[in-house]
Amino acid sequence: xxxxxxxxxxxxxxxxxxxxxxxxxxxxxxxxxxxxxxxxxxxxxxxxxxxxxxxxxxxxxxxxxxxxxxxxxxxxxxxxxxxxxxxxxxxxxxxxxxxxxxxxxxxxxxxxxxxxxxxxxxxxxxxxxxxxxxxxxxxxxxxxxxxxxxxxxxxxxxxxxxxxxxxxxxxxxxxxxxxxxxxxxxxxxxxxxxxxxxxxxxxxxxxxxxxxxxxxxxxxxxxxxxxxxxxxxxxxxxxxxxxxxxxxxxxxxxxxxxxxxxxxxxxxxxxxxxxxxxxxxxxxxxxxx
Amino acid sequence: xxxxxxxxxxxxxxxxxxxxxxxxxxxxxxxxxxxxxxxxxxxxxxxxxxxxxxxxxxxxxxxxxxxxxxxxxxxxxxxxxxxxxxxxxxxxxxxxxxxxxxxxxxxxxxxxxxxxxxxxxxxxxxxxxxxxxxxxxxxxxxxxxxxxxxxxxxxxxxxxxxxxxxxxxxxxxxxxxxxxxxxxxxxxxxxxxxxxxxxxxxxxxxxxxxxxxxxxxxxxxxxxxxxxxxxxxxxxxxxxxxxxxxxxxxxxxxxxxxx
Numbered sequence: 001x002x003x004x005x006x007x008x009x010x011x012x013x014x015x016x017x018x019x020x021x022x023x024x025x026x027x028x029x030x031x032x033x034x035x036x037x038x039x040x041x042x043x044x045x046x047x048x049x050x051x052x053x054x055x056x057x058x059x060x061x062x063x064x065x066x067x068x069x070x071x072x073x074x075x076x077x078x079x080x081x082x083x084x085x086x087x088x089x090x091x092x093x094x095x096x097x098x099x100x101x102x103x104x105x106x107x108x109x110x111x112x113x114x115x116x117x118x119x120x121x122x123x124x125x126x127x128x129x130x131x132x133x134x135x136x137x138x139x140x141x142x143x144x145x146x147x148x149x150x151x152x153x154x155x156x157x158x159x160x161x162x163x164x165x166x167x168x169x170x171x172x173x174x175x176x177x178x179x180x181x182x183x184x185x186x187x188x189x190x191x192x193x194x195x196x197x198x199x200x201x202x203x204x205x206x207x208x209x210x211x212x213x214x215x216x217x218x219x220x221x222x223x224x225x226x227x228x229x230x231x232x233x234x235x236x237x238x239x240x241x242x243x244x245x246x247x248x249x250x251x252x253x254x255x256x257x258x259x260x261x262x263x264x265x266x267x268x269x270x271x272x273x274x275x276x277x278x279x280x281x282x283x284x285x286x287x288x289x
Numbered sequence: 290x291x292x293x294x295x296x297x298x299x300x301x302x303x304x305x306x307x308x309x310x311x312x313x314x315x316x317x318x319x320x321x322x323x324x325x326x327x328x329x330x331x332x333x334x335x336x337x338x339x340x341x342x343x344x345x346x347x348x349x350x351x352x353x354x355x356x357x358x359x360x361x362x363x364x365x366x367x368x369x370x371x372x373x374x375x376x377x378x379x380x381x382x383x384x385x386x387x388x389x390x391x392x393x394x395x396x397x398x399x400x401x402x403x404x405x406x407x408x409x410x411x412x413x414x415x416x417x418x419x420x421x422x423x424x425x426x427x428x429x430x431x432x433x434x435x436x437x438x439x440x441x442x443x444x445x446x447x448x449x450x451x452x453x454x455x456x457x458x459x460x461x462x463x464x465x466x467x468x469x470x471x472x473x474x475x476x477x478x479x480x481x482x483x484x485x486x487x488x489x490x491x492x493x494x495x496x497x498x499x500x501x502x503x504x505x506x507x508x509x510x511x512x513x514x515x516x517x518x519x520x521x522x523x524x525x526x527x528x529x530x531x532x533x534x535x536x537x538x539x540x541x542x543x544x545x546x547x548x
Contacts, residue, residue, distance in 0.1 A: 016294040020301060038377065050320030070514040075490075079312075079319040087308035091301065095292070102301055155492040156516025175385050219292055257297075264293050276291040 013264050017101070021108040028105050031055060032170035052170050053158065054078050057099070058206040060085025062160065065153040076158055088210070095275070096217040097210035100200060101256035106166040107200050110192040111239070117193035126196040126241065134241070137202050138254060145205035165199060196239040201254060211253040219275050221250040221261065227272045234261035234273055244273065324351040327524050329410075340404040340412050341524050345381030345397045352380075352400070358407050366403055366424035367395075368447045390445050393419035398487065406440065407431060415487065415534065422446045483545050485538045487520035487530055494519070494537065498544035507536035 031048050038049035053059050059081030063074045067082070088099045100107050118125045129137070151159040161167050161178070165188050168181030191198040200207050223234070223244060234244035240254040244261045259275060260266055267273040292300075312318040326342035329335050338355050349363040353376070364375035369386075372378055380397040387395035398418040405412030406428055422444045425437065432440065483497055492515030494504055501512045513522040519537065520530040 013294045016298050020298055042373070043377075048320065054320035066514070066516040070516065072514070072516060074516055075488075075518070078321065079317055083308060083312045083318060087304050090308075091304050095297065095300070098297060098301060102297065153492075154496055154515060156490040156514070156518075157493065219290075259294055259297070262293075274291050275293070278290070 009264075014260070017258060020102045021105075021111070024103045025105040025108050028052070028055065028170060036174055050080065051076065052167055053161070054080045055084065056081060056166070057084035057088045058160075058209075059158070061206065061209055062149055062152040062158065065149065066156060074152055074156060074158060076161075089213075092210050092213040092217065094218045096214050096219070096221075096255055096257040097207065098257040100204075100207055100210060101258035104166075104200075104206075106169060106188075106204075107197055107256070109169065110188065110197045110199060113189050113192035114196045114239070117196075120193060125194070126239070128194050134201075140202050141204050141208040141211075144203050145208040148205045160205070196241075197256075200256065201240065207254075207256075211255075214253050214255050215251055219277055221255060221257070221259075222274055222276050222279060223248055223250075224272045224274075227269050229269055231268060233266045233268060237261055237266040248279065321346065324355070326355055327521075334410060337410060339524055340401045340408070340410055341520065341530065343380060343397065343401045343404060345379065345384070347380050347397075347400075348376060349378045349380075350376035352404060356404050356408055356410075358404050362407070362427045363400070363403070366421065366427045367400070368421055368423050387421070390419055393417045393443070393445070395419050395421060395445070399424075403428075406436075413530075413532065415530075418443070420444045483541055485519070485534055485541055488518050489520075489537075490518050491515055491522070494541065497541050498548055499537075499540045500544075503540040503544075504537070507533050507540055509533075 030044075031050060032052055034044050034047050034049040035051055037043050043049045048055070053076040059074070059077040060083075063077045063082065066072060066074050073079070073082070091098055114125070121128070148160045161181070163178070163180040163184050165181060165185035168177050168185040171177040172182060172185070188199045195201065221244065225248060228245065230245060232245050235242075237260045238244055239258060239260065240252070240256060242250060242252040242255055244250055257275070262273045262275060263270050309318060324347060326338045326340070326347075329337055329339050340356065343352060349360045352358055352363060353360050360376045361370070364370040364372065364378070367378075367383060369375055369378050380400045383399065384394075384396040394417050396418075398415050399420050401412055402414035402418055403420060403424055404410070405414075409431070420440065420443060425441060425444060428440065429437065485494075491504065491513045495501070495515070504512050508519075508523075510522075513519070519533070523530040523533060
């Protein structure tokens with residue numbers, strides 16, 4: 001009975017994140033559609049009709065070099081992208097890459113495709129790539145980040161937009177989208193049926209930037225060794241395949257703060273895996289005293 | 290301090306609302322570039338807006354505001370008078386509507402040229418820029434016979450154009466999807482690599498192997514920042530892009546031959 005009520009409450013908690021993901025997905029989709037409608041002179045009032053480049057915080061990241069050297073933004077990037085970049089950086093300093101796990105529409109759609117993949121592949125889903133290969137592939141996104149930042153600095157144009165699946169997702173109906181982006185989007189969605197969040201894991205340059213914050217974020221996913229029953233439920237549920245059960249705090253560069261591993265969701269023992277600022281052992285001692 | 294999902298929701302929403310709302314209040318939030326074109330810096334027209342700085346994102350309404358060219362005239366000239374809201378029509382949409390026509394192109398540069406002809410401001414269009422023939426009737430009273438004849442040589446009939454576009458679309462529909470994809474990829478490569486256009490940046494020139502000295506020689510000015518387009522740089526420095534385009538293209542061709 002207690003286990004059943006824990007499952008229900010965990011599902012409710014998981015729905016909070018789903019609601020946020022749907023909200024941001026719908027918001028960006030509406031803005032993208034409104035941008036197209038504005039060009040046809042039929043924009044919906046109140047709702048923003050900004051181009052997708054203007055509302056993507058990664059646009060701010062790739063503009064940093066040009067902004068520092070010449071005080072201008074890369075073409076198609078405006079102050080809004082810079083502001084969003086700072087908002088996300090502040091959130092990430094505190095909570096880690098919460099943007100990836102809760103906000104990014106490309107991450108959300110991969111996750112939703114993954115739910116279908118789970119039904120098809122059952123337990124093999126997200127476990128098909130050998131660990132050794134997977135571990136190396138995960139550093140590809142840093143290469144991607146280096147290439148994008150360097151090429152944008154050299155050419156002063158948004159080189160990534162030609163292969164950006166996020167741009168393709170919300171612009172596939174316009175002539176602005178490059179065929180490369182559409183192909184990559186299709187590949188990412190197909191791979192999402194086999195691997196959880198493949199683009200986030202292996203190719204996302206923005207995820208690479210935010211992932212670094214996991215090393216020094218203020219709120220960390222922490223595990224209390226003394227109460228942990230070593231059931232590995234946290235490891236199995238982690239979409240990014242992080243071995244949560246092997247340490248005291250998660251500092252893995254791919255954590256996306258989805259909170260699936262915590263005691264409010266999958267961990268069966270209360271106060272054992274939590275998003276917190278202090279070691280859980282310290283909290284327990286304080287509670288006892 | 291421990292946080293749960295129920296805390297993350299308001300934190301994330303509040304961060305975006307406060308961050309965006311705050312910057313809107315202080316007028317820092319910009320999602321589009323300003324629709325105020327650069328002005329001529331020297332000569333007879335110093336201080337007047339330069340049609341050479343009209344961007345693809347400018348609507349006909351923006352152009353009317355900056356250059357006092359009526360939206361109705363622009364709509365008639367470019368064959369969009371049937372559009373529901375011609376004032377909101379964007380210059381870049383012409384590239385979708387007409388784009389490449391034979392060896393030439395109807396696009397944003399056509400609007401720049403039209404505005405220059407309408408207002409009498411100096412502007413040299415790119416060599417392949419064309420105007421729809423409907424522009425002639427709008428310009429008739431503003432140009433001399435000789436000028437009209439010169440412009441006429443670079444116009445295309447919209448009726449003929451519609452037929453050409455229709456034929457092209459039919460041919461594309463009949464072609465295999467692979468061929469269409471290959472064609473699109475080819476077109477993309479051609480317009481991106483090695484072709485000097487108004488939107489080409491100094492960074493792109495250098496990535497194509499053109500040295501700084503060669504660029505400076507062609508421009509007669511120091512090299513601009515990597516992210517700045519050559520056209521914008523020329524406009525800022527009061528020179529016509531078309532006067533340096535050929536020399537830059539030659540430098541690019543030489544550099545690409547070496548590679």
